[in-house]
Amino acid sequence: MNIIALIKQVPDTAQLSGTVNGLALMEDGSPRIVNPWDEYTLETAIQLKEAHNGHITVLCMGKPEAEEALKTSLAMGADEAILVSDPAFENSDSLTTARVLVAAIQKIGDFDIIVAGRSAIDGNTAATPVQVAALLDLPPISFVAELKEVDPQAKTISAVRLLDNGRETVSSQLPALISVVKEIGEPRYPSFMGIRKAAQANIPTWSLSDLGLEANQVGAAGSHVSWPRVSLPTAPEVTNEKIEGDPTEVAKILADKLIADQVI
Amino acid sequence: MPQNVFVWISQNNGEVDLTSWEALAIARQIAGDLGGQTVGLLLGQNVADLAKQAIQHGADSVFVADDPSLMSIRVQPYSAIITELVQTHEPAALILGASASGLELAAYIAAKLDLGLASDCTELSVEDGSLSAIRPALIGNLVAQIRFGDKLPHIATIRRRAFTPLEPDSSRTGEITPVGIVLEEADIPTKVESFESSSGEVSLTNAKIVVSGGRGVGGPEGFIPVQALADALGGAMGASRAAVDAGWIPYAHQVGQTGKTVQPDLYIACGISGAIQHLAGMKTSKIIVAINQDSEAPIFQHANYGIVGDLTKYLPALTEEFTRRLGK
Amino acid sequence: MDFELSEEHRMVQNMAYDFAQKEIMPIIKEHDRNHTLPVELSSKMAAQGFLAMCLPVRYGGAGMDYISMGIVSEAFEWADTSVRETLAVHLGLHTLPIFQWGTEEQKQRFLPSLATGENMACFGLTEPGAGSDVGNMNSRAHREGNHYILNGEKMWITLADVADRMMVFAKTDPEAGVRGITAFILERGWPGLTTGTIEGKLGARASNTGWINMENVSVPISHRLGEEGEGFKIAMGALDNGRFTVAAGAIGSMKFCLQESVKYATERKTFGKPIAEHQLVQQMLALMQQRIDLGELMVYKVGWMKNKGIRNTRETSMAKWYCTDAANTTANDAVQIHGAYGYSDEYHVERHLRNSKGATIYEGTSQIHQLMQAGYILEQRQDRPLRCELPAYDPDVWRAEN
Secondary structure, rough: OOEEEOOOEEEEEOOOOOOOOOHHHHOOOOOEEEEEHHHHHHHHHHHHHHOOOEEEEEEEEEOOOHHHHHHHHHHHHHOOEEOOOOOOOOOOHHHHHHHHHHHHHHHHOOOOEEEOOOOOOOOOOOOHHHHHHHHHHEEEEEEEEEEEEEEEOOOOOEEEEEEOOOOEEEEEEEEEEEOOOOHOOOOOOOOOOHHHHHHHOOOEHHHHHHHHOOOOHHHHHHEEEEEEEEOOOOOOOOOOOEEOOHHHHHHHHHHHHHHHHHOO | OOOOEEEOOOEEEOOOOOHHHHHHHHHHHHHHHOOOOOEEEEEEOOOHHHHHHHOOOOOOOEEEEOOOOOOOOHHHHHHHHHHHHHHHHOOOOEEEEEEEEHHHHHHHHHHHHHEEEEEOOOOEEEOOOOEEEEEOOOOEEEEEEEEEEOOOOEEEEEEEOOOOOOOOOOOOOEEEEEEEOOOOHHHOEEEEEEEEEOOOOOOOOOEEEEEEEOOOOOOOOHHHHHHHHHHHHHOEEOOOHHHHOOOOOOOOHHEEEOOOOOOOOOEEEEEEEEEEHHHHHHHOEEEEEEOOOOOOOOHHOOOOEEEEHHHHHHHHHHHHHHHHOOOO | OOOOOHHHHHHHHHHHHHHHHHHHHHHHHHHHHHOOOOOHHHHHHHOOOOHHHOHHHHHOOOOOOOOHHHHHHHHHHHHOHHHHHHHHHHHHHHHHHHHHHOHHHHHHHHHHHHHOOOOEEHHHHHHHOOOOOHOOOOOEEEEEEEEEEEEEEEEEEOOOOOEEEEEEEOOOOOHHHHHHEEEEEEOOOOOOOEEEOOOOOOOOOOOOOEEEEEEEEEEHHHHHEOOOOHHHHHHHHHHHHHHHHHHHHHHHHHHHHHHHHHHHHHHHOOOOHHHHHHHHHHHHHHHHHHHHHHHHHHHHHHHHHHHHHOOOHHHHHHHHHHHHHHHHHHHHHHHHHEEEEEEHOOOOOHHHHHHHHHHHHOOOOOOHHHHHHHHHHHHOOOOOOOOOOOOOOOOOHHHHOO
């Protein structure tokens, strides 16, 4: 079974603190991690690999430092990793990113399934995986919490999706693209053997010309949206009021205040 | 010159997702600035009377696609109909609520039609004749202003409860036009096998009031009083990642970076320390109340009201008081 | 001279710290409060391959090097000393000595089940009346045909009451002082062999510490490690490994204490400003970093020496002495910075303070190490070549399947 896993490297939000804010975290050189949702992407891909004797190719579009995220993927159990990187790709919106990923996927060749994470914690559009599916004319199955049956021979898949108001079981055809949420399973730690292999692995980088794309199809030039201004949110004015007393007193005071605030 | 604003009216089993009404409200403003009309797009099975509701909530007209193949929301048949309507009628903008389905549908349509998409917007306006959006990024630690290119329509999904719906006006009338399906059932690869509703439970992302439990509740039984308080307030119950990872409560309740983002009027955090990843999911709540044994817990810095104390004592007292006041 | 961690080492570091953060931190306070050993952690550690990480693959190990063992020790103790202690005694003090001194038959027999964690192991050297003064031990072993009969008591033994295998030391020649000590591998369940737990420790509460009692325990000759009279050298060699993990662990503890202190000091305000802006607090933070920087250099040099097969008893002793004292001082300052909150177990620093005191006592008290160092300086002490040296790290050999 040929599995393609899409991952992204994102700023390490665990480093946010009183002294490190969102803008600082976006700067070059600040700590990066595998997108938390993509740990589940990798776990899902590895479970599929183990169940179906499959082969995983991990694909990541990013700056050169994103190679570290790919090494981690290999250490977890992926077979191959490819970095798609070019200064021309910077400032791509989700659709343009999808276009680049699609070019890379087509260069990789045949696949039975593409696995992605629900969204990336920096942009959080949740759009790119769905757009990859749209461009490849694959059925997208998003917010997958559980894979019920995957049959690469019969080319069928059934999964449970986590929607806002319940759980939906769907069936569809392979090849398909799925995006996963946390419930799919706990991501395993890289094994020592995986670490050894990953440290020695050679990860190719595919650039704009390797993908056969033009500069005006990618990056800011190829995007329909841009974000000219990114700033820190204005801190809401919160007066921290401690309510003290025994439980019955506190309950009365709080109820009064919340009714006055018109939230209940 | 495109001036109309299309709004996807999201419905499930005859019940409209409230975000659709919020979308109609902001769409009217946008359409007003552009000099155009607000048009609802309603898809489903046996949904004719919902079209009238859409008019009452602000749509000037509604396109209705009513067919068994549209009974459940599926990206491919829904997108096929909406893209055809967009191509035929050339609106200036298309707005959808940022529900799970809305996010998927908007992204798919944007890709099929090669259009710009702004996701999860908290503000929408018209600047220099073009749609402009504000949205949070980096789990709420940044705010981005989004500018669209020239190609129309511009697509935006709006964050739930970021906009106020209009009061329904039963005197409003408008044209309701039926449209046909584009994809036959046989050509749709994805089938919905079943749906397990979690209602009876209030949906977290829609909720006006959320009461959440964290590590401090001590165990699965610790969520019983949390649920009781949520019930007394008519709210939804959430959880921190720590509680979910400990296996005390299912992941569907997780609020935070790898869980759900909520925007209630009132968020009560019980035994939650206030890690950045959790705050990411709830800090835009209008009023935050924190109850925790540890007076130094970071959550208190973000809470309007803080109670330092033992959950086992304060939760029942609060539940009793709110039950008394709200008569639930 | 390359001071950077290799890519492989960085990945090991990420993985180990991730494990510490996700598996140890959430449960450790509870176990520490209750003085219980987190048994579920041992099986997770085993599944991940930690228990035999620097052992060749053909014996069931992960084929990693000694520096990796140091990195993992650091990450574990960043969370708590108890988990690092398990690694120290199981891998450092029991498994590696068998790797160093065992016959091929013994290695085949003992190492695989130690590697998988099927058998957990401990190291029984200390006695109620003999800690620093190893040569004064009372345990006796006398030969009867192809068995030895062991009598004696060991005390303050980490994992004594849970381990399946115990490496114990007893005198086969009571007249010969340290040269009369012999090493044996004991198996739980043998007649006359009993164990128990010691309660009421100041620190390392989430670890099991206990006693081993031997009453006419019959030990087959197959279970004697090395020759008669080599026991002292075997024990000291084992301590070279254990001490290395202790020193590395101390670095982890110091990093945690510094990180927590910075977090607290930048948030907590007194007299109108965060306490991190008060100079006396800044001094404490600077000294913490200084100790970490110094300790790291020592610890990683020792790891490098072990990889190269260079005898490192002196350097290991120096690293252990320095790092454990430094960690104790650092934890003390961390509690001080946290003020009253540092005194409460709502925060983690008081646990590090209690834990760190133990490390200045076991595996050679700080005083013993100072005497050792003076011995080296005054040339009264010399490290002579051993009959069996700890194998150098050879990736090709260690990573081969057979």
